[in-house]
Amino acid sequence: MKWHDFLTVAGQNDYPHRFTNELIFCQFMEATGAEIVVRCLAEEGVEFVFGYPGGAVLNIYDEIFKQNKFKHVLVRHEQAAVHAADAYARATGRVGVALVTSGPGVTNAVTGIATAYMDSIPIVVVTGQVPTPAIGLDAFQEVDTVGITRPCVKHNFLVKDVKDLAATMKKAFIIAATGRPGPVVVDVPKDVTAHLTDFEYPATVEMRSYNPVVKGHSGQMKRAVQMLLEAKRPMIYAGGGVVLGDASGQLTELARLLGFPVTNTLMGLGGHPATDKQNLGMLGMHGTYEANMAMQHCDVLLAVGARFDDRVIGNPAHFAREQRRIIHVDIDPSSISKRVKVDVPIVGDVQNVLTDMLALLKQAKEKPDAAALNAWWTQIELWRSKNCLNYNRNSPIIKPQYVVEKLWEVTKGDAFVTSDVGQHQMWAAQYYKFDKPRRWINSGGLGTMGVGLPYAMGVQLAHPEAQVACITGESSIQMNIQELSTCKQYRIPVKVVMLNNRYMGMVRQWQEFFYGSRYAESYMESLPDFVKLAESYGHVGMRIDKPEDVEAALKEAFSPALKERMVFMDFQTDQTENVFPMVEGGKGLSEMILAEEL
Amino acid sequence: MSRRHIISLLMENEAGALSRVAGLFSARAYNIESLTVAPTEDATLSRMTIVTVGSEDIIEQITKQLNKLVDVIKVMDLTEGSHIERELMLVKVKAVGAGREEMKRTADIFRGRIIDVTDATYTIELTGTGSKLDAFLEAIDPAFIIETVRTGASGIGRGERSLKV
Numbered sequence: 001m002k003w004h005d006f007l008t009v010a011g012q013n014d015y016p017h018r019f020t021n022e023l024i025f026c027q028f029m030e031a032t033g034a035e036i037v038v039r040c041l042a043e044e045g046v047e048f049v050f051g052y053p054g055g056a057v058l059n060i061y062d063e064i065f066k067q068n069k070f071k072h073v074l075v076r077h078e079q080a081a082v083h084a085a086d087a088y089a090r091a092t093g094r095v096g097v098a099l100v101t102s103g104p105g106v107t108n109a110v111t112g113i114a115t116a117y118m119d120s121i122p123i124v125v126v127t128g129q130v131p132t133p134a135i136g137l138d139a140f141q142e143v144d145t146v147g148i149t150r151p152c153v154k155h156n157f158l159v160k161d162v163k164d165l166a167a168t169m170k171k172a173f174i175i176a177a178t179g180r181p182g183p184v185v186v187d188v189p190k191d192v193t194a195h196l197t198d199f200e201y202p203a204t205v206e207m208r209s210y211n212p213v214v215k216g217h218s219g220q221m222k223r224a225v226q227m228l229l230e231a232k233r234p235m236i237y238a239g240g241g242v243v244l245g246d247a248s249g250q251l252t253e254l255a256r257l258l259g260f261p262v263t264n265t266l267m268g269l270g271g272h273p274a275t276d277k278q279n280l281g282m283l284g285m286h287g288t289y290e291a292n293m294a295m296q297h298c299d300v301l302l303a304v305g306a307r308f309d310d311r312v313i314g315n316p317a318h319f320a321r322e323q324r325r326i327i328h329v330d331i332d333p334s335s336i337s338k339r340v341k342v343d344v345p346i347v348g349d350v351q352n353v354l355t356d357m358l359a360l361l362k363q364a365k366e367k368p369d370a371a372a373l374n375a376w377w378t379q380i381e382l383w384r385s386k387n388c389l390n391y392n393r394n395s396p397i398i399k400p401q402y403v404v405e406k407l408w409e410v411t412k413g414d415a416f417v418t419s420d421v422g423q424h425q426m427w428a429a430q431y432y433k434f435d436k437p438r439r440w441i442n443s444g445g446l447g448t449m450g451v452g453l454p455y456a457m458g459v460q461l462a463h464p465e466a467q468v469a470c471i472t473g474e475s476s477i478q479m480n481i482q483e484l485s486t487c488k489q490y491r492i493p494v495k496v497v498m499l500n501n502r503y504m505g506m507v508r509q510w511q512e513f514f515y516g517s518r519y520a521e522s523y524m525e526s527l528p529d530f531v532k533l534a535e536s537y538g539h540v541g542m543r544i545d546k547p548e549d550v551e552a553a554l555k556e557a558f559s560p561a562l563k564e565r566m567v568f569m570d571f572q573t574d575q576t577e578n579v580f581p582m583v584e585g586g587k588g589l590s591e592m593i594l595a596e597e598l
Numbered sequence: 599m600s601r602r603h604i605i606s607l608l609m610e611n612e613a614g615a616l617s618r619v620a621g622l623f624s625a626r627a628y629n630i631e632s633l634t635v636a637p638t639e640d641a642t643l644s645r646m647t648i649v650t651v652g653s654e655d656i657i658e659q660i661t662k663q664l665n666k667l668v669d670v671i672k673v674m675d676l677t678e679g680s681h682i683e684r685e686l687m688l689v690k691v692k693a694v695g696a697g698r699e700e701m702k703r704t705a706d707i708f709r710g711r712i713i714d715v716t717d718a719t720y721t722i723e724l725t726g727t728g729s730k731l732d733a734f735l736e737a738i739d740p741a742f743i744i745e746t747v748r749t750g751a752s753g754i755g756r757g758e759r760s761l762k763v
Contacts, residue, residue, distance in 0.1 A: 334662035
């Protein structure tokens with residue numbers, strides 16, 4: 001039996017007295033609000049609901065008990081429920097779903113919701129609320145959910161009448177998944193889950209106030225293509241929008257057709273194959289020398305699904321010192337000319353726009369300026385020859401970069417990799433070469449420590465046969481370590497690659513650089529024995545102290561013998577290793593600190 | 599360069615709609631000089647007038663961010679074209695002795711109306727642009743002012759220019 005067979009055997013391991021009431025799936029019959037919630041999720045084809053029960057959602061859980069259309073995954077903390085739903089969405093492109101109770105259930109979920117919001121991830125979070133007559137009376141487990149979540153959702157709803165429930169659920173799924181995606185919260189008071197109404201799930205719902213732009217402006221696209229063909233020193237800068245908009249095929253074709261260099265943002269990794277000759281790696285604060293230099297010195301920049309944020313271009317005034325014309329393709333008009341003025345804005349779905357631009361390019365009589373492009377590539381190769389990601393491969397202590405490189409080799413570059421936040425996240429982004437989109441799952445915008453393990457759970461459930469690795473640190477993993485229990489319950493066989501340097505590494509690095517090596521509260525003391533901890537949950541634990549044992553440990557963890565098991569690898573890494581290159585906050589992109597300079 | 603803008607918008611008349619707009623302004627540190635809101639002739643729609651100050655870049659972001667709110671149907675920067683702006687002010691003033699007649703004359707000059715009278719007070723109603731209302735308050739002796747209340751600006755486009763669904 002495979003681990004995931006347990007998920008499909010009608011949940012018998014969960015519910016010994018389970019029964020299926022097919023009656024609730026008859027059309028046009030009266031249903032309670034709770035039945036409607038469950039029925040709507042089934043109609044949307046939801047596979048997994050990540051959640052945690054509580055008073056206000058008991059009616060909904062009772063209906064979940066009676067159905068077999070989707071699987072409920074019981075997490076150990078609401079934050080992890082939202083992260084897992086978020087990761088499911090990132091790895092599949094479908095809407096992830098989480099279900100939490102009122103009050104503390106909601107406040108625990110907020111970090112997960114804000115994480116998804118910052119990275120534009122489509123999720124629907126159903127939250128319980130106190131009964132409508134109790135709202136505003138400081139009832140037990142009451143919070144103003146709509147108010148608390150408003151700044152970190154794409155939209156939210158409070159459903160006060162059961163008659164509005166089905167249409168609201170439909171709207172939630174539409175809003176989450178279309179336009180620039182994002183989280184939507186549906187707050188359902190307990191009495192609404194008990195009230196009866198006629199149920200019919202609408203196929204679609206019209207919203208006069210919500211019509212995201214899909215097609216790009218044809219005149220602007222013509223101007224853009226002309227500009228690309230005239231470029232002497234072109235650059236393509238691709239962000240998370242390429243991954244979210246499923247446009248990596250179009251982007252790769254466009255880059256190949258033009259012969260232009262490509263850089264990916266942290267969120268865009270995999271949107272253009274990292275092993276492609278034209279790929280210059282990640283740009284930004286910890287981007288490669290060649291990507292940052294090319295970004296700074298290009299004369300025509302094509303930005304696709306990216307937002308010029310502070311971790312990407314550094315100081316905007318410094319970035320603007322060099323003259324360049326910018327074409328910016330994005331589905332969200334408010335992302336355009338927010339931090340950097342652009343010359344050709346194109347609002348639209350990136351896949352549509354790139355498809356149309358490809359067609360225009362193929363029709364065009366002109367070809368890119370081969371001589372200029374040659375000279376540009378010669379310059380780029382000179383930058384690339386700095387070999388900025390080099391590190392000491394003969395160290396007697398395990399180098400964290402080495403672990404990531406070996407992981408890439410052992411998994412043949414084909415794993416889904418989640419990470420937490422900090423130095424290990426940057427090393428994962430730099431040294432694991434992602435050739436496919438939706439393989440790299442991390443919290444780029446909010447930078448939420450603790451996402452790694454619940455992210456890995458969501459990804460593994462979405463892709464049960466895939467290799468899933470969670471690259472983490474000893475500090476981040478402890479922020480959601482309780483999910484080892486969820487992994488045990490559902491036998492989720494993720495592989496945790498913990499780079500243990502006994503420090504909050506990125507905090508330590510900044511303290512070393514900018515605070516005179518005064519390591520205030522960044523040393524991680526009193527760590528548990530992670531091997532025993534993993535074993536206590538029934539998982540496989542490993543501790544690796546020497547560089548020569550790294551490869552063997554990874555091979556064992558990803559061997560067929562342990563395919564069905566969760567493996568927790570504790571790599572004791574070099575405590576003093578820093579992430580390079582680095583652009584200090586407020587500095588320009590071309591003002592990098594390189595490893596060799598220290 | 600910062601300039602004063604009047605932004606008009608139509609949005610779904612739903613609970614929490616106002617807080618979405620107010621929240622957006624505070625979260626992104628935009629200025630609000632005044633904000634007025636009321637349902638339109640179509641009760642499902644609310645019309646909001648926001649007076650704000652900012653550079654062209656900021657105003658562009660404000661209109662884009664407002665348009666991005668799911669409940670917002672249309673946004674228009676009235677100050678981009680010809681428009682009419684009105685604000686209503688009620689002022690309660692001391693009206694005694696010689697000052698009583700003087701106060702009535704000043705109100706007349708500003709086309710204000712006295713809408714409530716006691717032995718010792720007048721309540722004056724004035725409409726106009728914000729600067730006209732400011733001018734009235736400067737024209738009378740501040741010692742006579744008991745209380746003022748202003749609605750904030752409402753605005754509408756001139757001629758054919760209109761904001762509707």
